[in-house]
Amino acid sequence: MTSIKSYKLSWWKILTIVLLYYSVVGGFLWPVPRLHILNESIRLFYFHFPMWCAMLLLFVISVVSSIKYLRSQKISDDEYAVESAKVGMLFGVLGLLTGMLWGKATWGVFWTNDPKLNNTAISLMIYTAYFVLRSSLNDETQRGRLSAVYNIFAFCVLIPLIFILPRMVDSLHPGNGGNPGFRLFDTSHDMKLVIYTAILAFCLLGWWLTSLLITLKKYKRLRDEIN
Amino acid sequence: MKSIKSILLLFTILCSFQAFCQNDKTVEMADVLRRDGKIYTVVISLVVILTGLVLFLLRVDKKVSVLKDEIEKRM
Numbered sequence: 468m469t470s471i472k473s474y475k476l477s478w479w480k481i482l483t484i485v486l487l488y489y490s491v492v493g494g495f496l497w498p499v500p501r502l503h504i505l506n507e508s509i510r511l512f513y514f515h516f517p518m519w520c521a522m523l524l525l526f527v528i529s530v531v532s533s534i535k536y537l538r539s540q541k542i543s544d545d546e547y548a549v550e551s552a553k554v555g556m557l558f559g560v561l562g563l564l565t566g567m568l569w570g571k572a573t574w575g576v577f578w579t580n581d582p583k584l585n586n587t588a589i590s591l592m593i594y595t596a597y598f599v600l601r602s603s604l605n606d607e608t609q610r611g612r613l614s615a616v617y618n619i620f621a622f623c624v625l626i627p628l629i630f631i632l633p634r635m636v637d638s639l640h641p642g643n644g645g646n647p648g649f650r651l652f653d654t655s656h657d658m659k660l661v662i663y664t665a666i667l668a669f670c671l672l673g674w675w676l677t678s679l680l681i682t683l684k685k686y687k688r689l690r691d692e693i694n
Numbered sequence: 695m696k697s698i699k700s701i702l703l704l705f706t707i708l709c710s711f712q713a714f715c716q717n718d719k720t721v722e723m724a725d726v727l728r729r730d731g732k733i734y735t736v737v738i739s740l741v742v743i744l745t746g747l748v749l750f751l752l753r754v755d756k757k758v759s760v761l762k763d764e765i766e767k768r769m
Contacts, residue, residue: 476752675755682762686761686762686765693765693768693769
């Protein structure tokens with residue numbers, strides 16, 4: 468508690484906390500559409516979907532930073548790329564877990580042989596390989612360059628795998644294969660009260676975690692340069 | 695003939711009102727949980743978990759900003 472005077476919480480961090488509480492409390496207390504099969508598990512929509520939104524935002528930040536690194540060769544861009552990929556990966560895994568729980572509640576199984584599910588798992592495995600690649604290279608410049616190129620490839624593969632291919636085939640997952648997607652829930656104005664704030668809350672939370680990791684990495688590097 | 699047609703039309707329209715009788719209560723929801731007030735237990739326990747996580751996050755945030763200030767001072 469030594470430097471409590473100099474510690475000031477940014478407005479967007481306070482907003483994140485407020486929106487998170489709002490999403491949790493409102494998500495459980497406020498009315499939702501009464502639908503067969505889904506019953507109360509429709510409330511998982513407030514958490515499962517924002518996980519993917521946050522993951523996508525962070526992977527976009529990651530790929531943009533990778534492209535910037537290839538042009539500028541500045542190590543700070545490489546740091547942005549890897550830390551946002553890390554937190555994006557976390558949200559992706561959380562999205563998969565919440566999806567599995569939701570699937571158990573509605574479909575009766577944790578996993579199915581479904582294109583969207585399989586493709587998402589594959590995309591996350593491709594991003595896992597990104598971290599494996601980084602840890603296998605010692606030279607900073609080489610690591611930055613190779614992992615930046617791989618990051619661009621991973622992102623360019625993720626988009627068609629997760630968003631395009633599942634819509635072209637039969638799928639059980641909402642939004643694909645002829646199932647109504649966002650619109651299934653969008654018909655209810657009750658749900659609009661929470662879902663937008665939940666998306667914003669988790670995106671901001673993802674950015675907060677990323678900024679913490681980036682700051683740690685950057686100032687460790689600067690401290691090592693001073694010493 | 696015209697009156698028979700109009701009666702038939704009226705009859706079919708009146709039959710359509712049956713569709714609006716679909717009662718909300720036929721879909722099972724956590725109404726019992728809400729009636730007993732136990733929904734608040736669910737919400738409060740989630741708020742407690744969230745508070746724990748938020749406090750941890752704030753603590754880490756403060757430590758990182760302290761580190762940042764220290765190194766900025768030394769530079």
